[in-house]
Amino acid sequence: TQVVLLVTSREALNQQAEWLFHVHGLPFPNEAQHKQIETFSAVQLFRDRARQVRSEFALTPETRPWVTRICQMVDGIPLGIELAATWVRLYSCEQIAERIQQNLDFLATTRKDVPERHRSLRALFEHSRSLLSEEGRAIFRQLAIFYGEFSLAAAEQVTGASPFHLLGMVDQSLLRECAMERYEMHGVLKQYALEQLERFPPEKKRAQDAHCRYYSAFLQRHQGQLTSAEQGAALARIEQEIENIRAAWQWAVDQGIVQALEEALDSLYLYYETRSLFEEGKELFSRAAERLGEAALSAEQRLLLGKLRAREGVFSRPLGLYAASQAALEESLSLLRALEAWSEVAFVLNNLGILAINQGDYGRAQALLQEGYGLYRQSGNRRGLAFCLNNLGFVAIARGEHAEGKQLLRRGLTLFRESGDVQGAASALANLGEVAHSLGKFEEARQLYAESLQIQESMGNRMAMLYSLIGLGNVASALRKSSEARRHFQETLHIAREIQALPRLMDALVGLATVMAQEGDPLQAVELLTLILHHPACDRWAQERAQQLLAHYAADLPADLVATAQARGRTASLDRLLDRLLSKS
Structure with a gap:
């Protein structure tokens, strides 16, 4: 006779005949689905358990967003939902959500017919953590440093975790495997793990430093790809890690880790520029510059400050903050000229040229762009040359010098294509469309604009x-x-x-x-x-x-x-x- 057992447990049985099926939390809505929340199991469980202690409880326009938030905070864990719902007899749903955020021990019950380890989420987590080795417990609490998903490679370098450690935590429901070699610790578990980590301040700082080093190096590795034919794939990889990248950058800013900021700066700038995150990008670089400028600076720090102010200025311009853009770029230019950082000087000159174009000062724009072009030519920076040619071509168009503008834009387009910079090429195509439009060649202009749009849409x-x-x-x-x-x-x-x-x-x-x-x-x-x-x-x-x-x-x-x-x-x-x-x- 063949016997089949269905066993539910927070930990895998680790038997040869075992077939694993991971059961996650109950489905819960996101903020955009607030009108259909009754269709989600997590919400249904909360509503039913709430009615057990307060019969008149109902899902109303006032309670819906907070019930959604509660289910999100406990990641759909049935025990967490049930423990939260019992408090509706004393608190509003908004107050319940606030108290969960403030104190994990809020999710507890005094009911006598509930097993000891199910009387609170903390007891449940303590039981699972107790099954780990001492080394495993240290790794578990250090994993709370991560924000959202993280890779196996990141966990190995930041916490010293091995695939064996991570697999064990997945089997004990302390981690979730999101995709191949990618993991996540959900909200309340992370809250619990961070409490554990707070008890070991030196260990916490080491983990945060390692986290910062890993993600700054990650960005530096992708820098070349972001200006090549591989830029689409590079952007997608950065997108996947962006929560951890933001946290690592902020740690480097708070701790004044110049090397990490230098490593991360260019790739982070290119990511924010390509994703059109101008407001966030401006604030990111502005805060870093302000923090750096609070102390007496070494030459290395002045160079970093010049780069930060330059990017702040670049992001201010598309927001229409022309005076702020001008001030940040001029400050940057002064710092960088004094340090003879000519490649960065060329970057600033190019962007001051664009700002002058926006202000209709084409003479000044041409002078700035030509100086930048000369510096890029000296350093052999072909991508920089291409951008200067593209902008000089636009100046020529604005002055009605269409033949010269077209020639400059064609030269820039060739350089962009030779380097594999598809977005730069798309920019040149759009400007060539402007030439054709100005000359009344509407079908040619339409084709050029459409080709440019298709490229930029694919890159986001x-x-x-x-x-x-x-x-x-x-x-x-x-x-x-x-x-x-x-x-x-x-x-x-x-x-x-x-x-x-x-x-x-x-x-x-x-x-x-x-x-x-x-x-x-x-x-x-x-x-x-x-x-x-x-x-x-x-x-x-x-x-x-x-x-x-x-x-x-x-x-x-x-x-x-x-x-x-x-x-x-x-x-x-x-x-x-x-x-x-x-x-x-």
């Missing part, structure tokens, strides 16, 4: 996508295809609003004003153009274009109606306007 570079979308909208508008133009401009508004790219948002609004006039509503176009001209993020190009269009439309309308429309535009709320425009998409 939302900021770069905006230039191509605006170009496609302008081409459609020039061809009097107003519905197609509106669609491109509305997509631009949606992305630009999301990433806070206000200058590009202004460009899209200028395009939409043209569409409104084409569709027979020039007064609405006048109102919109007036708003644009009074917004601080409006750069010189958008300003000049808006002034031209406003003068053109106003000339054909009664003066009193124009004055009324302009008065509305001067006091209009940008957010309310965007809500209205995007509701039509």
Whole structure:
């Protein structure tokens, strides 16, 4: 007779005939699923156990988000949910969530018919931890240093864990195996492990230092790939580790670990730039610079400060913070020139050139970009040369020198392609689309913009996508295809609003004003153009274009109606306007 046993346990039996099936916590909703939370088992269990102690308990608009949060905090563990639900007789769901966050011992019961190790989550965790060796307990508490998922390689280098140790913790339900050689410790277990680690301050600091070293070195290893044909894969690997990378960077900032910051800086900058995380990037580098600038600095620290201020300045520009961008870049330039860090000086000059373009000062832009080009040529930095050529080409286009602009852009495109920098190539393609558009070659322009957009979409570079979308909208508008133009401009508004790219948002609004006039509503176009001209993020190009269009439309309308429309535009709320425009998409 064949006997089959179904055994449930927090620990694998470790028998030869054993077939393992890992049972995770009950399914629970995320914040976006708050309207359907009753369909999730974790919520159903909480509701039923809550009604046992308070019969009138119900899932209401007030309780739903907090019940969701509680289920998330205990990772769907049935015992955790049941222990939390018993407190609804004394506390609101919001208060229960706050107390779980503050103290793990809150999740406990005094019921006499519950086994000792099930009377609290702490007792449950203590039982599982007691099954580990002394070495295993040290590794377990040090693993709490990680944020979210972590790899086997990271655990080995940071805590000294072996695959055997991690597998044992998975078998004892102390870790979850998320994917091949990737692990995670869920929230309340991490809270418990951190409490254990706090008892060993030197050990905690060693683990945090090791965590910082690992992830700064990880970023440094990926630096070359981020500017090559492998940049898509490199970005995906960094994305996977970004929670731990942020924590490692903050530790390096707090502890003043210059080497770790130097190792991480370039890759972290490229990641934030490509992912269009400008606000977060600006704050990240600004805080690091402010912390570093609090003390007397060595030459090594001044070099790092110059690099940090440069990146802060670069991220301020797409947010429309032109004065802040100028100040940070100028401070950086002064520091870096004094240190004769010529490659970094060239980087700053290139970005000051872009800022001058935004401000319509094409003479200054050309001088800055040419100086940067000369420094890049001396160091043999082909990617830097390509960027300077791309920006010099844009200056030539802005001055109406289309033949020269096209030649410069083609040279830059060749260098980008030779180095495998697909995003740089996409930027050059978008600028070549601008040349074709300016010359009235609309089909050629459309093809160039579309090719650029396809590349940037595949890389997830939302900021770069905006230039191509605006170009496609302008081409459609020039061809009097107003519905197609509106669609491109509305997509631009949606992305630009999301990433806070206000200058590009202004460009899209200028395009939409043209569409409104084409569709027979020039007064609405006048109102919109007036708003644009009074917004601080409006750069010189958008300003000049808006002034031209406003003068053109106003000339054909009664003066009193124009004055009324302009008065509305001067006091209009940008957010309310965007809500209205995007509701039509």
